[in-house]
Amino acid sequence: MSAPAILVVALPTPLRRLFDYLPPGYQPPGAAKDMFAQPAAAVDCHSLQPGVRIKVPFGRQELIGILIAVKGESEFPLEQLKPATEILDQSPVLTEDILELSQWASGYYHHPLGEVISTTLPTLLRQGQAPERQREQVWQATDKGRGELGALLKRAPKQQQALDLIKHQYLSSSQLAALDINRPILKGLQEKGLIEAIDRLEDNSQTLLAETPLTLNEEQQQALSAVEFDNYNSYLLRGATGSGKTEIYLQAIAKVLEQGKQALVLVPEIGLTPQTLGRFQHRFNAPIATLHSGLNDSERLQAWLAAQSGEASIVIGTRSAVFTPLPNLGVIIIDEEHDLSFKQQDGFRYSARDLAAIRAQKHHIPLLLGSATPSLETAHNCERQRFKLLELTQRAGNAKPPAIELQDIRRQALIEGFSQESLEQIRTELDAGNQALVFINRRGYAPTLMCHDCGWQAHCPNCDARLTVHQHPRHLHCHHCDYQCGMVDQCYSCLSSDLTAVGLGTERSEAALQDEFPDVPVIRVDRDTTRRKDAMQNIVDEVNKGEPCILVGTQMLAKGHHFPDVTLVVVLDADGGLFSADFRGPERMGQLLTQVAGRAGRAEKPGRVIIQSHLCDHPLLQTLLHDGYPDFAQQLMGERQIAHLPPYRYLALLRAEDKNAHQAMAFLTQARQLAEQIFPSSVSLQYLGPLPAPLEKRNERFRYQLQINAGQRQDLHRLLQPLIAQLDELPLGRKVRWSVDVDPQDMA
DNA sequence: AGCACGCCGACT
DNA sequence: GTCGGCGTGCTC
Secondary structure (H helix, E strand, C coil): CCCCCEEEEECCCCCCCCEEEECCCCCCCCCCCCCCCCCCCCCCCCCCCCCCEEEEEECCEEEEEEEEEEECCCCCCHHHCCECCEECCCCCCCCHHHHHHHHHHHHHCCCCHHHHHHHHCCHHHHCCCCCCCCEEEEEEECHHHHCCCCCCCCCCHHHHHHHHHHHHCCEEHHHHHHCCCCHHHHHHHHHCCCEEEEEEECCCCECCCCCCCCCCCHHHHHHHHHCCCCCCEEEEEEECCCCCHHHHHHHHHHHHHHCCCEEEEECCCCCCCHHHHHHHHHHCCCCEEEECCCCCHHHHHHHHHHHHCCCCCEEEECHHHHHCCCCCEEEEEEECCCCHHHECCCCCCCEHHHHHHHHHHHHCCEEEEEECCCCHHHHHHHHCCCEEEEEECCCHHHCCCCEEEEEECCCCCEECCEEHHHHHHHHHHHHCCCEEEEECCCCCCECEEEECCCCCECECCCCCCECEEEECCEEEECCCCCCEEECCCCCCCCCCCCEEEECCCHHHHHHHHHHHCCCCCEEEECCCCCCCCCHHHHHHHHHCCCCCCEEEECHHHCCCCCCCCEEEEEECCHHHHHHCCCCCHHHHHHHHHHHHHCCCCECCECCEEEEEECCCCCHHHHHHHHHCHHHHHHHHHHHHHHCCCCCCCEEEEEEEEECCHHHHHHHHHHHHHHHHHHCCCCCCEEEEEEEEEEEEEECCEEEEEEEEEECCHHHHHHHHHHHHHHHHHCHHHHHCEEEEEECCCCCC
């Protein structure tokens, strides 16, 4: 009897190892023979392909894992191996390239392969569902419906409208319902024999008529022709809002589609707006699949399958879409590459931008990164000639960049945070029929509730943080753990009832502005007002009607949406970023200010930006305003080099948290000792900590971190690999919640 | 992470 | 006398 195939399986557990199994139905030789039992035929597994799903017994549970390899023998004694329960797939759901990418990511981010794989697969596949496309009923115009109808629909405009849509493309009833066309209208058309229902693959992709590409200006033309499509290169398209990055994406995609290949487009979490999608849909006569957080499990699976089968030519998605299987991938595009949402901030802490570069490299295809405010990492890669810089300096229609001025508010009387000057400027714009935008990066009414008599402040019981005062509805709220309670009317310490809201938030600015400008709508935009599904879109539509109004909100206003009728932007609290705990604070601030400035104005109506500041002389602010973002980034780069920080050095963070502060700290202290044994501290590898995290106590857990700073990537990994193996063995390692973050973006 | 086993406190 | 608290150990 030949030796059984040994199945090496990755399982969704945090254990950093793979598990060996026997083929399904295989009788372990040592097992007691039951001579009456029908010997189940052992499945021959020697030719199974890696990437298929396998159901296996695991402890007392049953899990679905992914076959990684088939081997001839196991390090484990055969009698300790269990037979797998079932092979779930004929062909791999995890294609070779995605499996390879997962393995690379597992090594680079030091995260268990089984969990990495879990994040790459749609939930329903993880749960064992078959990877099958579903069919749905769609409406199609009949020959009669396509013919000359005369006056048949003259008195049924709604039916006429529906028929026009259906003539252009197949649409399901639910898609039509979204366009405000309901069942009775469709029934009417069906009874007249103009449309019929047919079965078609379920699809969240859509095909519309293609439009002709715009003519590129010389600069755009140069940028596009610099892109080589038959081998790997990363390109940075650096250009302000309105400089035409999207048009280059579209034409690059067109070239790829001409070759019969697919394009993958990654956008920030809030970047997949109907406008963005609409622009792609109108340009290409090709199916587009979207993958974003708004999809349910089944929609997500269908989009994934459309991509994997090659049906979808273009996939647009957020971070996790970097793992979408695409059999003919021809280009990867990342819009707003500096955006934080490309880095996952918990669990498997990967950077979709960096993984996209790896993926492009393995496929020998170009990676296009676009941003007006590139991350220092990307800018540094351009300097070192690893990425090619393609600059777009012209603005469409000769629009001028907004004029930015710093307004010194030292010693100025402020009305709820606004200087007299700012209010006057807002009034001037409103009187001229224009719109104004007020940016304040803090939601709620005020960040603190304080006792005027004794100085007591309302604190979160679970976190090391003050509670934020909210007025709509009236309550106190912790933005770190979501603790909420009713408004406090009396000081806990001295029982005084003289409590004051201290500091500024969006709600307060909204109230102040409404008070000051009672005749003009004040529209607040923050997480609280845009929670509902279409809320943001409704606001954008309303504002873009062009009536005078004031927008007030958080960074949601700075990203994605453009408001052409806004001619004045007022930034209330720019100073915060200059002395934040995170060394990336100033970089973020510069990006945010540049982005928010980009919201204002258009060709025929130039915008202005006022930045209220107590630190007008700050050299970084001065550089940003007078010389622009690239010089600002250059200046930051110099500081990073001196401070031995990225992008000149490589960081990893070992985080630990526990309800018991001492335990979390003790774990990291042990970790540092072990680390020093593996790789003694030197210039090439330095340790910092363990130190308390910026918010030491969060959600009843105390958090600490050990920073590892290396001159060479390789050294970082040479340390981390054995270190993590030892930490897994540590008794404290099983009690304390700990994680590794390679290339951390947020130090919190 | 799950999940079970196991050994001590307050309830019907 | 049992229910249930979470400490500890294991998963091919």
